[in-house]
Amino acid sequence: MSEVAVIGAGHVGAAVANALVLLRTCDVVTIYDRDAARAEGEAWDIADAIPLLAQMEIRPTGDLADLRGADVVVITIGATVTTGQSRLDVLGANAGIIAGVARELDAVCPDAVVLLVSNPVDVLTRVALEASARPAARVIGCGTVLDGARLRQRLGRLLGVEREDVHAYVVGEHGDSAFPVWSSATVGATPLRDVELPDGVSLAQIQDEAAAATRLRGRSIHERKGFTSYGVAAAVARIVRAVVRDERRLFMVSVKAPERYRLGPVVLSLPSVIGAGGVERHLPLSLSADERALLERSAAILESAYRSLAS
Ligand SMILES: NC(=O)c1ccc[n+]([C@@H]2O[C@H](COP(=O)([O-])OP(=O)(O)OC[C@H]3O[C@@H](n4cnc5c(N)ncnc54)[C@H](O)[C@@H]3O)[C@@H](O)[C@H]2O)c1
Secondary structure, eight states: OOEEEEEOOSHHHHHHHHHHHHTTOOSEEEEEOSSHHHHHHHHHHHHTTHHHHOSOEEEEESOGGGGTTOSEEEEOOSOOOOTTOOGGGGHHHHHHHHHHHHHHHHHHOTTSEEEEOSSSHHHHHHHHHHHOOSOGGGEEEOTTHHHHHHHHHHHHHHHTSOGGGEEOOEEBOSSTTOEEOGGGOEETTEEGGGSOOOTTOOHHHHHHHHHHHHHHHHHHHHHHHSSOOHHHHHHHHHHHHHHHTTOOEEEEEEEEOOGGGOOOSOEEEEEEEEETTEEEEEOOOOOOHHHHHHHHHHHHHHHHHHHHTTO
């Protein structure tokens, strides 16, 4: 029996729990919040969908000890980024909360894969990693999975091809310094630079438009509804499914950068094969000189955010 726990029954936690049910990702979803009534309200609302959909169970709780059977724990608690704030602005408030939860989870479910969603997700994944005795492969952040989905969707539209045939990835910080790896982007097996473009449009224009749309998307949603939830919830559910079903699927998730990148102890999104053990393998990333500089810049921003916690 597979069990997934969601910590936090706010906008994101509730949307994640709902996505796990809609996508029939596991047998049991446990949803925890320090506000137990909120966890109950969300769990009961989602539970009403179950008889229409699948044989599953959703359990609310206000006690972290109830997460003991979890195979995967998704962490969504913390102060949310408000309009005009960057993800790094809320770091100080969330770091203490996340470190405490990571330690508690070590006692409750030491073998679970822990998936961070709370922002700034890369730095908080590092905070959780440092606080926890869990192997690094079992502490990951949802990183730029959503950014990549946004990029492929926009590129597919601009190029007039199905987005699933667009292979383009966003790496680095889940934030302003994230960037698409254009040098290896393809449509099917055709390098992006060789793809025939719509009349009157250059490749640079298409890349600029797709990158800008990807970068600004979260902010545009925030300005209109005050938070984001459904997109990230679907991204999280896909990562969780890869763990629960040992899919060995490739995601750009927040991981401790492998030595070969020579980026230091930073956590940021890099190509990672996700399965039952969390990160099963890191795949090498080929970068142009400009992209290498962008990755180093992203790592430097995240390193300085992490160091700011100590000061
Ligand atoms: N990584 C991503 O792509 C992404 C996308 C959207 C939001 N987020 C992040 O997810 C987080 C949650 O956002 P939200 O909109 O759901 O916020 P929210 O305010 O709606 O929900 C937060 C929930 O956490 C609970 N909580 C707070 N501190 C707690 C604690 N110490 N113990 C237990 N429960 C606690 C609150 O009771 C609340 O229910 C934020 O950090 C946000 O920035 C990340």
